[in-house]
Amino acid sequence: MSKPTTDRADKQRIAESLEPIVTEAHELATTLGLDPYPVNYWIVDYDEMNALVAYNGFQRRYPHWRWGMTYDQQRKQRQFLGGKAYELVNNDDPAHAFLQESNDLADQKAVITHVEAHADFFANNQWYGLFADDPNAARMLASHANRIESYMEDPSIDREAVEKWIDNVLCLEDCIDQHRPFSTVEDWLEEPSMASDIEEKLEELDLSEEVLGQVFNEDWLESQRDEDGVATFPTEPERDLISFLRTHGRQYDEATEKAVEFEDWQREIIELLRREAYYFAPQKMTKVLNEGWAAYWESIMMGEEGFAEENEFIHYADHQAKVLGSPGFNPYKLGKELWEYVENVTNRRAVVEALLRVEGVTWRNFHDRVDLDRVHETLEPAPMVDRIRSDRLDTLDGDDPRIDGDALERARDGEIDVDRFPWKLLTYEGMAERHYSLVKPQHRGFLKRISQGTVERIARYLFDDSRYGSVDEAIEAVNHTAGWDRMYEIRESHNDVTFLDEFLTQEFVEEHSYFTYEYMETTEDYRVTSTDVEDVKKKLMLRFSNFGKPTIVVEDGNYNNRNELLLAHQYNGVMLDVQQATQVLERVFELWGHPVNLKTITKELSENDIEVARRRDSEPTPEEVGKLLRYDGEELSETELPWEEVSHLAATDVDYDTKPEEWLA
């Protein structure tokens, strides 16, 4: 953007000085079991960094004011943070990561270790595979940029019209079907959703002429069509609004006041933006998981493995505290805490299982028979993995599975600086023992805290219960890699929603002081409502399911038999931001060409209800009312609907309201 503050030679020099660090980090990551995409590191200056952040980590994006907005905010915000260490890596193979030249070495190292973990996540999490196994992202985004630029420069197309069109589509960028693998709009079309396929389907069913004649007669087929010969569509509510509009939408032509076919460029832009939405979706779906993952491995590498030298470490710790210690709810921190919790729980389970297999130990006498303090001591990593020093090399056994035999040879030949890089002599097993979670000072007490109920649950599925003669023998057999092994499985198959749903427990919620809050109508502020895990989970689900947004589907593409569009809000008990929804409707109209409608359910409370509740010192219960929002190209309207028209939209299975029962009037 502005004049580069450093010339290329300087950046080159910094890049070269970082090369050995990158190699080391990659080696360390691999030893820890990570399997990242190769990463290309780039040195950029402050301005370039801000620009890259605005472009989501890429060098080229299609022209749009939104990037300018992010860039501007980015500059302003980072001014206050002193433009410090910023980690930016994109999901691509190879991944590209950007290091800011003004960062000091400790920050660069932290960023590099963090990035290696992200690159592992990109490469191995299955949700990223939904888009493509080889995303080829930089090229895709650059080619989209070229296409859109060419439309903007085309003298026969109004540049403003192109921009507006992009805006219209971007309003719906989260209205896709992110849980299905990405397919192009053409392929999407082939998935049978149109009732015009009915006859074809009937043929496939291979029914007898008789049945066909009786049940699926012409009258029935006719009833499945409207007057144009097309049945009501979509047959099932459609979540991929963008595809639906791309396929069935029209643009509104002001001059003739009619809906007319899209221009080619309009259709193509919808497709390009939809593809980008699918590309970015996995990152939005795995924020807690992915950021927590990176923070976890960064802290292992930087803090525990001494990747930062001692004089750098204080600086690093300071930075780390700033990032993770900021007040309030922080999804990155939640992620790291939950990963550590999963690791601890898995390790503890392995230990308890082993202990329950000691002759005479049952869940009933567990806490009496087993001296957990002693267990704790026994679990400490063996000196062989924990205290590796150049003067103790002869105590190491090259055949032990925890020791990398080849590396030990080289160390003995003086090729490895053992005191600086002790981990180079270890295998994954060795590292797992060296970093065994249950004995870390910050997790001390985790093992002892186990309740009898939990022990009982573990015992329930245990059969071979007298395998070991003594506690020591059992502990000896405990697999130190259990925690990490489980973590690697989870990072492969989970997303934020499944991760939180499966692993959040009351123990975790209490240990980390999580709580839910709700808005109180009577006191007009937010109040703590619950510390129960189920409530916390519900609120987190709300925040992380479907990108934290309400689910909107296409219900009818020929509403009222007048080619109108009917969208429906699948109401889960939390109402829409109605004001924004109407603004979106205005833009959907541009993509549909005919009037657009949205069914939703709102909550209504009168001042009087609130006053009454206030006097009773309770919270009022709002009335749920069906609403139809409609935009016909000129006017917005909002009409009340009878309940039976919206009752199918109201979910009754989960109540997201966490207010205590006794508060309600």
Added chain:
Amino acid sequence: MGLRDDLERFREVGEQRRQDLSEFIQYGDLGQSLPHEIRIPIKIVDLPSFEYDQRDQGGVGQGGDGTPDVGDPVGQPQPGDGDEPGEPGEEGGEHEYYEMDPEEFAQELDDELGLELEPKGKRVVEQKEGDYTDITRTGPASTLDFDRLFKAGLKRKLAMEFDEEYVEAALKVDGMGPQSVFEWARSENIPVSRSWIEDAYEHLPAEERTTYQTIAEMEADVDRTPTAARIREEGIKDIPFRREDERYRYPETIEEKERNVVVVNIRDVSGSMREKKRELVERTFTPLDWYLTGKYDNAEFIYIAHDADAWQVSRDEFFGIRSGGGTRISSAYQLAAELLEEYPWSDWNRYVFAAGDSENSSNDTSERVIPMMEEIDANLHAYVETQPSGNAINATHAEEVERHFGEDGSTAVAYVTGPGDIVDAIYTILSTEDNE
């Protein structure tokens, strides 16, 4: 194209799509504005999307030191879902602001609502300096009209210039001496002095004095070049600036009436004025204040809070106060009348705006408030009733005032039951004033 373009486009789009004025008045964050600089958040520039209602969604927080108790207030929702660019956990969603001054605000509101409020000038401010259009012969150097001096000098130069070669050639005619050449030059309208001719004659070598036989012969041989053409060819070496050509600019003296306004804002702060009502008052009064600030040269504000008694407060306190007592609206008008004595009706435009939920102690409206409203001279009296849930039975102040004054051009009554009514209320108030 590139990010630089994107940034530029953002600024343009931001300007166009800053929050629509009436939307801002109804729902916007008024608190970010200062009296003389209205800051309209342009976060709205970001595209809308289907979102949950923020209040209805609730959320999850994390305690710093232990878990807070159920029922504890948590302050504003805790931000930082990592969506915002920047460091995780950092306060996200910093708004961009579009800044307007009150003049611009008033102009926009006029455009949007079709208002035509012409502020009246009242107090005469003596001898205001107008434009520097008068001229004198003396003055400070900085006000010297150099353009004029230069033009005068140029005219002078043109008037004094002559074709020297041509006059010299006349001296070369046999028998023509300085005297006869001078006479010839005068007849030819050549502005040459006698002394110049004499001087030239002396320097003319004797043999050249007889080059031509007659004037006619000389004229045939030498072309006379007109002054303008010669200047164009040779340029001007110097312009004769003369003291007598100097003119100094001087400001016109204008007698101007300053447009002064004093606005009295009265608010019921009694127990029945709950948060929603309070907010509606703020949303109605604040734009009115801005508007009048923008319209008048000099605007002053008086803030009066009242329950059964009235007291003057500062603007900062005005919208926040909440008291317990009953309501007697006349107490506020009493105080307003006293405070307005400092702003004589002859010199000041006056607006008296009151707001409340129309509850008043019995007979106070008819027996005291209405007579006082009639008594206090003002461009406009207004009462804004903020009653989110329609009328309470005994809340009749607004109706009584409306019934009494009717379509009178100096009293407005507006009803605000929700944010959607605010813009209408503002229109009602600002369009009521008689503009005669």
